[in-house]
Amino acid sequence: MGQPTAVRAPGAWPVLGRAPALMRRPLRFLTSLPELGPLVQLRLGPLSAYIVTTPELTRQVLVTGAQDFERGRFSRKLTRTLGAGLATTSGQQHRTQRRMLQPAFSRTAVAACAEPMRSAAESVLSEWTPGRVIDINKAMDAYASDVVARSLFGSQVAAPAAVEFRHSLPGLLRDMVNRTLLPEWWAGLPTPGNRRAARDLARVDAAAHAAITAYRAADRGAGDLLSLLVAARDEDGTGLSDTQVRDQMVTFTLAGVETTGATLAWFFHELAHHPEVERRVLDEIDAVLGGRAPALDDLPALTETTHALLECTRLYASWIQMRRATRPVVLDGVELPAGTEVIYSPYLLHHDPRWFPAPEAFDPDRWNADRAGVIPNGAYVAFSAGVHKCIGESFAFLEAVTFAVMACQRWRLRPVPGAPVRPVATGVVHPKGLVMSVTPR
Structure with missing residues (x-):
């Protein structure tokens, strides 16, 4: 046998x-x-x-x-x-990085990110007006990108890097998906997409290294994620090199946008098609928060909201x-x-x-x-498991809950008739064609 x-x-x-x-x-x-x-x-x-x-x-x-x-x-x-960031390394290299970076994702550090998240949400929501039609997938990606930029680059000296990361992110995400699916020889061809991706990557690298140099020269923390990356030390006192800090910056930026943006887009889509769930979510938000923005400590009481978001991560995962x-x-x-x-x-x-x-x-x-x-x-x-479980899971949930709550406190989003929505697999599953109209509560 x-x-x-x-x-x-x-x-x-x-x-x-x-x-x-x-x-x-x-x-x-x-x-x-x-x-x-x-x-x-x-x-x-x-x-x-x-x-x-x-x-x-x-x-x-x-x-x-x-x-x-x-x-x-x-x-x-x-x-x-x-x-060679957290998303691509293995073994001892990964364990060392994770140990060094864990303080940046402690409960205290994540709670401190609530204010940048609220500011980013306010920036998006301030542009919504009654009857306006929104491409929800793009809007949520823009919000998630802004959150990462505000959390990563809190100092004014890093503002140019934040702008460059926001500008180049969509192209880099497309390039990552293509590289995953297409043969390796394709990446060496001088296609327009490959040339654009190379330019985007060069700009991101230059912006990242300029910000790192400025932070090291300042020799003081700005209270943001980049400060924590620059200050991170291993048990023997060894810090991250400029290249290692750059790799973590790009990893956190790309990973932080892809999942959260898609989850929020599907959240509003599903609420619009499940009025009973929407009613429970809205009632809970009103009862727990009474009009104020959420903080990390509010998450345990927002079970209807967090369960709806969790269900979106199940349905539309990587x-x-x-x-x-x-x-x-x-x-x-x-x-x-x-x-x-x-x-x-x-x-x-x-x-x-x-x-x-x-x-x-x-x-x-x-x-x-x-x-x-x-x-x-x-x-x-949805967030993997074991030694490679996503280090930013609690950050992502606070980020998603923050926008979901602040949007639901003011607006209801309704599908535009005749606009078909279909799931498209990129890093995770995004809703293609999801346009919705804004209605005041």
């Missing part, structure tokens, strides 16, 4: 394998895989990879067997943009992540050699009816204590 093997995903194209399906209809393709088994083999062009489709195997890759894996091929392809085995491993009884690329998909797991009944339904009540307690470990991984 031979060794167990993984089921191969059917319908592979010659040479390209299943890459066309993953690029053309990624969400439909991914959610079709669990019926094939816990471990499915995929050929993506010349690359043979395995995708785990159960919470148990996902948890093995991310938590219980994390010592057997490092960041995978996708992360390596993103180092051109992100450098669709693909990758790890690489650093030594031979066994997944679902299948022996995989060192170097094997293993994929996990938050979107796939979050849309599996075995773990989330009626998975396509927007149901914030599934996060109530009595129901959330039966969700298996490893089934919800």
Whole structure:
């Protein structure tokens, strides 16, 4: 009797394998895989990879067997943009960085970011007028970008860097998605998109290093994230180099915008289509806050709001992540050699009816204590898990709650008739075509 093997995903194209399906209809393709088994083999062009489709195997890759894996091929392809930051490093390098950066995401540090978040929200909301039609996805990305800029660059000397980061961010995000999905040789072609991305990256690098130089010369903290990065020290007193600070700046900026912007856009879309949930959210906001803006300590009392946002992170999560085995491993009884690329998909797991009944339904009540307690470990991984769990999760939730509350205190957003909305997989799943009209409460 031979060794167990993984089921191969059917319908592979010659040479390209299943890459066309993953690029053309990624969400439909991914959610079709669990019926094939816990471990499915995929050929993506010349690359043979395995995708785990159960919470148990996902948890093995991310938590219980994390010592057997490092960041995978996708992360390596993103180092051109992100450098060697938290989102791309593994092993001791990642552990050292995380330990040094943890103070920047402590409860005290996150609570201090509430004011920049409120200011950014006010900046967006002050431009809304009754009847105005808003592209919600773009507006929420702009808000999230402003929050990161205000939190990262609090000092006036960093203002030029903040402007440059805001300007270049959309192009860098597009470039990151393209680099993840397209063959490596494509990145070397002199296409207009590649040339734009190179210019954006050069401007971001120059702005980042100018800000770092100014902060080091000032030799005093400005109370922002960049000050904490410059001041960060390891146990032996070693600080981050200019390049390492730059890498964390770009990582925090890009990661901080992609998830929060999409979550907020879907939040307003779902509230508009679920009036009972919207009523509960509005009643709660009025009862808990009475018109004032939220702070970190308010989050435990804002359960309707946070559960609605949490449900959006489930429904519209990152669709693909990758790890690489650093030594031979066994997944679902299948022996995989060192170097094997293993994929996990938050979107796939979050849309599996075995773990989330009626998975396509927007149901914030599934996060109530009595129901959330039966969700298996490893089934919800919107912010990853284990040693690579998102360091900025609490920051992201305060950021999302701040805008959601401040907008709901003043406005209701309503869909524009005849404007179809469809999910589009970039880093996470964004709503394409989501335009809504502003109505005073």
